[in-house]
Each structure stands twice: as structure tokens, then as C-alpha cells.
Amino acid sequence: MEIPDPLEDFESFQKSLFRSLVSASNAANSIPFAEIGFFRSLDREFANDLDLASATILSTANKLTNHTALELGMQDSEVSIEDIDDINDRFFGVIDVVDSLYERVDLTLDELAGRAKNTNVSDFATNRGLTKLSTTTENGSRLEYKLLHANIVRPQLKFKDKVDNSLTTPFVLKIHDKPNAQVPLSLPSAGELAANPYTYEIEHLNYPGHLFQSREPVSYSSFDKTQAAWIDTEEELDKLVAELASVQEIAVDLEHHDYRSFQGFTCLMQLSTRENDYVIDTLALRDVLWKLNQAFTDPNIVKVFHGATSDIIWLQQDFGLYIVDLFDTYDATKVLDFPKHSLAYLLEKYCQVLADKKYQLADWRIRPLTEEMLSYARSDTHYLLYIYDCLREELLAKSNDNNNLLHAVLHRSSVTSASTHQKEVYDADEGLGPNGWSGLLRKRKYPMNHQQMAVFKVIHQWRDSMARQEDESPRYILPNHMLFSMVERMPDDSATVVGCCNPCPPCVRMHAQPLAMAIQRAKTEALYKPTTHATTPAQPARAPESSLPVSTSQKPKEVKHVDPDVFDLTKVQHHRQQLVHQFGSGRSSLFDTNARSTHTTQPTNDESSALAVARHIRATLTVRLPVEDLRIKAVYDAAQLQAQQNNAQNSENADDEHVFVSKEKRSTKKKSKKQTANNKDTDGSKKAGHKRTVQDDNDDVLIIKDFGGRKKKSKRA
Numbered sequence: 001m002e003i004p005d006p007l008e009d010f011e012s013f014q015k016s017l018f019r020s021l022v023s024a025s026n027a028a029n030s031i032p033f034a035e036i037g038f039f040r041s042l043d044r045e046f047a048n049d050l051d052l053a054s055a056t057i058l059s060t061a062n063k064l065t066n067h068t069a070l071e072l073g074m075q076d077s078e079v080s081i082e083d084i085d086d087i088n089d090r091f092f093g094v095i096d097v098v099d100s101l102y103e104r105v106d107l108t109l110d111e112l113a114g115r116a117k118n119t120n121v122s123d124f125a126t127n128r129g130l131t132k133l134s135t136t137t138e139n140g141s142r143l144e145y146k147l148l149h150a151n152i153v154r155p156q157l158k159f160k161d162k163v164d165n166s167l168t169t170p171f172v173l174k175i176h177d178k179p180n181a182q183v184p185l186s187l188p189s190a191g192e193l194a195a196n197p198y199t200y201e202i203e204h205l206n207y208p209g210h211l212f213q214s215r216e217p218v219s220y221s222s223f224d225k226t227q228a229a230w231i232d233t234e235e236e237l238d239k240l241v242a243e244l245a246s247v248q249e250i251a252v253d254l255e256h257h258d259y260r261s262f263q264g265f266t267c268l269m270q271l272s273t274r275e276n277d278y279v280i281d282t283l284a285l286r287d288v289l290w291k292l293n294q295a296f297t298d299p300n301i302v303k304v305f306h307g308a309t310s311d312i313i314w315l316q317q318d319f320g321l322y323i324v325d326l327f328d329t330y331d332a333t334k335v336l337d338f339p340k341h342s343l344a345y346l347l348e349k350y351c352q353v354l355a356d357k358k359y360q361l362a363d364w365r366i367r368p369l370t371e372e373m374l375s376y377a378r379s380d381t382h383y384l385l386y387i388y389d390c391l392r393e394e395l396l397a398k399s400n401d402n403n404n405l406l407h408a409v410l411h412r413s414s415v416t417s418a419s420t421h422q423k424e425v426y427d428a429d430e431g432l433g434p435n436g437w438s439g440l441l442r443k444r445k446y447p448m449n450h451q452q453m454a455v456f457k458v459i460h461q462w463r464d465s466m467a468r469q470e471d472e473s474p475r476y477i478l479p480n481h482m483l484f485s486m487v488e489r490m491p492d493d494s495a496t497v498v499g500c501c502n503p504c505p506p507c508v509r510m511h512a513q514p515l516a517m518a519i520q521r522a523k524t525e526a527l528y529k530p531t532t533h534a535t536t537p538a539q540p541a542r543a544p545e546s547s548l549p550v551s552t553s554q555k556p557k558e559v560k561h562v563d564p565d566v567f568d569l570t571k572v573q574h575h576r577q578q579l580v581h582q583f584g585s586g587r588s589s590l591f592d593t594n595a596r597s598t599h600t601t602q603p604t605n606d607e608s609s610a611l612a613v614a615r616h617i618r619a620t621l622t623v624r625l626p627v628e629d630l631r632i633k634a635v636y637d638a639a640q641l642q643a644q645q646n647n648a649q650n651s652e653n654a655d656d657e658h659v660f661v662s663k664e665k666r667s668t669k670k671k672s673k674k675q676t677a678n679n680k681d682t683d684g685s686k687k688a689g690h691k692r693t694v695q696d697d698n699d700d701v702l703i704i705k706d707f708g709g710r711k712k713k714s715k716r717a
Contacts, residue, residue, distance in 0.1 A: 065097050147370070150363040154260055155267075155283050156471060164423075165262045165468035170194065171423045174320030175290065180297040196420040198297060198322045203418070205325060207410065208300045210248060212403055214396050217389030218274060220351070220382060228270075228378040232281035234288050240271070240278060244295035247273045249302045251384035254311050255364040255377055259476055262467050263424075266318045267364035272381035279377055282318070283365070289319040297324045304388045306330050306343045306380075308416050316421040323417045329384070331412040332391040335405050336398070343380065350390045351383045426464050428457065435464065435474060446484055454526035456487045458518050466507055477507045492520040 004012035031039060040047040156163050161174070173194045178185035183200045196202075231237055244250060251272040258264030269280040269289075282289060295301055296315075303323050305311055307330045315321040333341040344355040359376040366373070392406065399405040424433060431438030437460040448456060463483065467474045478501075485500045494512035497519075498504050508515065 065094055068097055068101065147359075147362050147366070147373070149259065150366045152365060154471075155365055156261055156265060159265075160287055163261075163263070163471050165471060167423075167425055167468075169423075171317070171421055173197065174316075174318075175293070175322070176320075177290070177293070178297075179294045180299065180324065193422065194420065196316075196322065196418055198324055199418050201297070201299070201324050202414050205299055205414065207325065208248070208302070211302060211327075211392070211410075212396070212406065214393060215389075217386055217393060220386045221275075223379065223382055226277065226382075228277040228279045228374065230279055230281070230374075232284040234285065237280070237285055237288060237291060240280075241291050241294055243276075244271075244273070244292075244301070245298075247301060249274070249304060249385055249388065250295065251304045251381040251388070252311070253305070253377075253380040253384070254314055256310070256314055257364050259363075259473050260365075262471050262473060263317065264314070264473075266314050268369075268377055270377050270381045272385060274385060277378050277382055279374065281367075283367070286318065289321065292319075292321055296321055299325050301325065302327050302388075304329065304384055306346070306384065308413070309419070312417055312419055313421045326413040326417040327388060327392075327410070328413040328416060329387055329391055331409045331416075332395060334412075335408050336391070336394060343384075346387050346391075347383055350387050353379075353383065355379065426461070428461050431457075431460075437461075440480065444480070444484065446487070448487065450529075451523050451526045452487050452490065454522045454529075455490050455519050456483075458522040459483055459486055459515070462515055462518055466511065470507060472507070476505070478505055482508075486519070490519060490523055492516055492523065 003016055006013040036050070040050065164172075170193055173187060175185070175197055178197060181201065182204065185197055188194045229236075231240060251270075253270045254266050255268035255270075256264055257267050266282045269282050271278040271280065280289070296303060302325055304327050305323075306328065308323070308326060308328045312323060312326075315323070329343075329346065330341055333346070338345070344357060347353040347355050356376065359373050362373055362376075364373070364377075369377070395406040395409060396403060424435065427433055427436055430436070431441070433439075437457060440460070441456075459478070460483065463474050463478045466472075467477045470477070482501045482505070486497065489496065489500055491497045491500055494516050497512040497516045498509060501508055
């Protein structure tokens with residue numbers, strides 16, 4: 001099939017490409033991934049074809065990636081992936097190339113839609129005069145590993161306020177003084193959940209008049225010609241607090257770290273006014289940053305954030321800081337219905353600046369900061385006040401006489417600023433919460449059987465417990481892909497546990513034996529429990545087992561359905577009569593139609609016991625067997641059995657001797673010796689074919705049977 005030329009008929013080319021992708025996807029999914037190894041072992045030719053196809057695809061991907069990187073001017077981003085180790089070590093290069101392609105597509109679509117001038121994409125940044133905020137590192141566009149995960153002493157070990165990751169104690173407010181208060185500070189009693197102490201001030205806020213006045217946006221100063229002030233002493237912080245008291249707007253941003261900490265902590269705070277930029281070392285000033293509440297809670301100062309949901313929580317958790325009079329530029333992009341809502345989009349739209357988000361995942365615990373990291377941190381707030389002016393003017397221009405759009409943004413921002421930090425609890429049963437197992441299960445959609453599900457819950461709970469104990473993130477304790485590797489293999493010894501992880505995390509190596517025992521116990525217990533399915537969002541959630549107060553109402557106990565017919569005596573009597581009829585049936589489930597009963601009368605109500613009917617049936621039951629000359633021993637009642645015992649004493653050749661002999665009538669060894677001495681001659685005159693039963697009082701009864709002249713001894717208990 002001929003492929004259409006995309007330059008002449010792009011629509012046909014697109015349809016042809018889509019059909020090829022669908023066909024390739026269907027072919028790839030025709031064999032389940034988990035069974036590929038099984039099919040490889042069955043067919044050597046299939047294994048060779050699979051290896052050849054994998055090598056071809058990998059080679060094509062490498063050539064395409066490198067060709068695209070060179071075309072985009074990324075000479076330092078050459079990627080060569082040969083095995084799984086290369087994927088772990090070099091996949092950032094592939095991500096960089098794909099991100100550049102996405103950026104190129106966005107720019108081309110903007111030009112096509114008329115939102116941007118027709119410009120040569122390769123020279124886009126130069127021709128448009130865009131500012132690059134971060135310089136290139138030694139490894140090109142890829143961030144060095146030492147800047148991603150620095151090997152340093154953990155800062156939280158030096159914190160004066162000790163980290164509490166327990167499930168049993170609620171979060172304790174760190175605020176002790178409430179500046180700009182309309183109501184006095186009210187601290188919760190022990191065991192109570194803490195509320196936002198500035199909720200009243202936020203809900204009854206009178207916004208300053210300058211917020212609603214239309215004016216020309218104030219331009220920002222040159223980024224290259226200004227420097228940020230580094231603040232890491234209490235004296236410098238006091239001077240900053242005094243300067244902030246005279247401004248009308250403050251731009252704020254935070255840099256957070258949560259990889260080597262369970263709850264995470266703020267490493268850096270960036271502030272910008274109309275004239276200056278400040279970068280605060282929050283690790284050095286952690287215990288005195290509460291002084292910023294004087295400016296942060298002032299209702300006459302507008303605090304400008306972008307995406308403040310997490311920042312509000314981090315300020316409360318680490319420093320006891322609260323925000324009154326918040327303007328979130330992210331909420332403004334939502335109200336104005338922008339196509340994108342990121343800060344990078346706003347920087348390009350209003351400031352013609354291309355943001356380099358390379359350092360977004362950097363390890364901000366590093367001290368001292370590199371020039372590139374400091375430049376990145378400063379850029380987040382340097383342009384933010386100008387963006388705030390532009391957004392506010394656009395909101396005022398599109399609002400009605402009551403400034404409805406601006407009030408909508410302020411309302412959304414007030415809800416964000418009134419949020420309260422609470423410690424994260426762990427729900428082992430339902431897996432709810434930000435780090436619960438149900439969320440991870442929905443993302444991965446990993447198929448599991450009943451045993452694997454039990455192992456998954458146990459490993460996930462162990463990971464959370466160890467992360468709290470060691471103050472590490474769950475993904476540092478055990479990454480998700482290693483967790484699912486353990487679930488698939490379900491190891492029950494320490495060596496196999498370590499073998500599931502490559503490389504093995506330190507905590508797993510140290511606690512491999514207890515983890516293996518927990519997995520083995522979960523596998524065993526799962527065999528004796530009924531099969532249950534993982535909780536879905538539609539199912540009601542159970543309250544977590546924790547001593548923390550829970551605001552949700554308690555779910556009433558479920559009442560099991562009870563059949564009212566159980567208490568209907570008439571139906572009970574009818575059911576009993578049916579049982580009598582069933583026992584009175586002449587048909588045998590053992591011998592089917594070969595059995596018949598001489599009991600022909602139907603049972604009546606006078607026969608109160610079905611047992612009596614059953615006895616009568618057994619006594620009168622005759623069986624016609626298909627094998628001739630085979631006799632069945634009849635079942636006798638007590639009277640017949642006693643008569644047979646009496647006859648057996650006087651009979652020399654009986655078909656069956658006694659089945660049971662009472663203790664008083666047994667011939668014991670002592671009695672036998674005495675009788676032998678007295679009747680020695682008499683015993684000699686008896687026939688050789690007759691033998692008496694000799695037994696101890698506690699021995700089993702010996703039965704002598706005569707089958708056609710042959711004597712056979714059997715033993716009955």
C-alpha cells in the first residue's frame with residue numbers, strides 16, 4: 001500500500017498513519033505480556049523472530065531520536081539505548097527530545113492558528129527575543145545526578161522541632177502569636193484537630209481599594225542587571241520584615257523537598273517586591289520565619305502566588321505561616337479560560353520568556369546553591385507581579401460593573417488560603433488517602449489474584465510504616481516498580497526479596513527477613529479468607545484505624561436479612577411432615593430400584609418420630625442383588641441378637657457367633673485357666689472344629705465365622 005505524501009494530502013497521510021499504528025498495536029497486544037516468556041520457550045523460531053523485531057524497533061528508535069535531536073539543534077543529546085540499564089541511565093535524553101518536539105508542535109500550531117507570527121522554529125527563541133532563564137549544564141539539557149539526589153547529611157536531623165510521622169498524634173500548630181487578628185488566637189486542646197487560626201480574618205476580609213483600580217502594569221526590572229538578596233541570618237530577616245511593611249504586593253514561591261523525608265520540608269522561599277528580589281534560606285531560619293506573619297497576614301498587602309494549594313500547606317506545616325489576601329494567578333487563568341494554566345505559559349505570554357524547568361526536580365537541600373539553581377529560583381517570582389498586573393487588568397476589562405470575574409478569582413484564592421494542614425493517615429483496609437494503595441492500584445491497573453492482592457497490601461503497609469519510622473519517602477524505601485515485582489514473585493525468603501530489587505534499596509536489604517516473613521504470612525492467610533475485591537471509588541470507605549478524631553459520621557451496622565418463615569410454626573410442621581414422607585419412601589439411594597420395602601402404609605401424624613419409621617423400613621427392607629450365591633448378613637434388633645447369643649452357646653456349627661458379649665459373660669484368661677483345670681477331660685471330648693473366644697476385659701471381641709466349612713477369624717472393635 002502506497003503511503004500518501006503528507007505535503008500534498010496530509011489528511012490521507014494522517015489516516016494511513018493511524019491505521020498502521022492501530023494495526024501494530026493490535027498485533028503487539030495479541031499475546032499477553034506475561035505469557036511471552038512461555039511462548040518463547042515453546043517455539044525457538046518465535047523467540048528468534050521476537051529478538052529480531054525488538055532489535056529492529058530499538059535501532060529505529062535510536063536513529064529517529066538522534067536524528068530529531070540533531071535537527072532541533074540538541075548536539076549534546078545523542079541517545080543510544082541498548083539494554084535495560086541504558087533505559088534507566090539515559091532515558092532523560094529521550095524525554096528531552098520528545099519535550100522539544102512537543103514545544104515545536106505547540107509553536108507551529110500557534111502560527112497556524114494566527115496566535116503567533118510565522119517564524120523559523122529553529123531560531124524561534126533568538127528571533128522573538130525570548131530570554132533563556134537557565135544556562136546549559138555540562139551534560140547539556142540533562143540535569144546532573146548529584147543535583148537531583150545529593151549525598152548530604154539530612155537537614156531534618158538538625159531541626160529543633162523534632163519530626164513526628166506517627167499516626168496517633170494530630171498536627172500541632174506552630175503559631176504562638178497572631179498579628180493582624182480580628183479575633184484572639186484559640187489553640188485546640190490535646191487530641192483535637194487544629195483549624196486554621198485565620199479563618200475568620202479570611203472570611204471577613206475587606207480587600208484593599210487598589211486591587212480594583214485599573215492602572216497600567218508596572219514593568220519588571222531587567223533580570224540580568226539585578227541580583228537577588230540571599231537571606232540566611234535572623235538580622236537580615238528582621239530587616240526584610242521591616243521593608244515588606246511598606247509595600248502593596250508581594251510575590252511568593254517555595255521550593256520543597258520530599259524524597260528523603262516522609263512529610264517533606266521547605267528548603268527555599270523566594271520573595272519579590274516591585275524593586276527587589278529575595279531568596280531566603282528556610283533551612284537556616286526555620287525557627288524564626290514566623291516573623292513573616294506580620295506581612296503575610298496583613299489584609300492591605302496582596303500576596304501573589306501561582307498554584308498556591310501546596311504552598312499554603314507547606315507554610316503552615318514548617319513555619320506556622322498563614323496567608324491573608326491571596327491572589328492566585330492559577331485561579332485567574334481558570335476564570336479567564338486560558339488554553340494553558342502553567343507559569344511557563346504566562347511567562348511566555350506576557351513576558352516573552354522561555355522558562356527552563358530543568359531544575360524543577362533539583363535537590364534544593366544543596367548548600368551552597370549553584371548559580372543556575374539560584375537563577376531558576378529567583379525567576380519564579382521576578383516576573384510574577386507584572387503577570388499579576390496583566391491578569392488583573394484583563395479580569396477588570398472582561399468583568400461587569402460589579403467586577404464579577406475578579407471577585408470570582410479572589411473567592412477561589414480565599415478558599416485556598418483558608419485550608420488547614422493535617423497529618424496524613426494510612427488506611428490499610430480501603431487504601432484511601434494521597435499515598436493509599438487504592439490510588440496506586442488504579443494508576444497501574446496491575447492484574448492480581450487473591451493471594452497477590454493480600455501480599456500487595458502487606459508490602460504497601462510495610463513500606464508506609466518504614467517510611468514513617470525512618471523519615472524517608474515511600475518511593476525511597478521501595479519504588480513502585482520494585483513493589484510490583486515483589487507482588488508478582490511473592491518471595492518468602494530474604495534472598496528472593498533482595499533479588500526482586502535491582503539495585504536493592506538500603507531499607508529493603510536491612511529488613512529483608514521481616515519483610516519475607518510478612519509476605520509468607522499474608523500468602524498463608526489469604527488461602528483461608530474469602531475472595532474480596534479491591535475497593536473502588538464507588539464503595540463506601542471505612543474509617544482508618546487511628547486514634548485521630550474523624551469528622552465523618554459513623555456508618556451504621558448492617559442488619560442481616562432473616563427469613564420470617566423460620567418463625568411460622570405451621571410451615572415448620574409442614575416441613576417436618578415432608579421429612580417423614582421422605583424417610584418413608586421405598587426407594588433406596590444406595591441400591592436404587594433393586595431395593596423395595598414392605599412398608600406400604602403412609603406415615604400419619606401419629607408417627608411423631610421419623611426415626612421410628614426409618615427403623616421399620618430398615619427391618620423390612622429386602623434387596624435383590626445382581627450377583628447370585630451372595631448372602632447379605634441381616635441386621636437384627638436387640639432381642640434377636642440376644643437369642644442368637646443363647647443359641648450360639650449350645651450350637652457347635654453356627655454361621656455367626658456373637659457380635660457382642662457383655663463384660664459379665666466374657667470368658668477371660670483367668671476364668672479360662674480355672675475352667676481348663678476343672679474340665680480338662682471334657683475339653684478333650686469336644687470336636688476340633690469348635691473354639692471358644694478368649695479375651696481380656698479390655699481386648700477387642702474375636703468373631704468366628706463359618707464360610708462353607710472354612711473357619712475365618714476377623715476382628716471387630
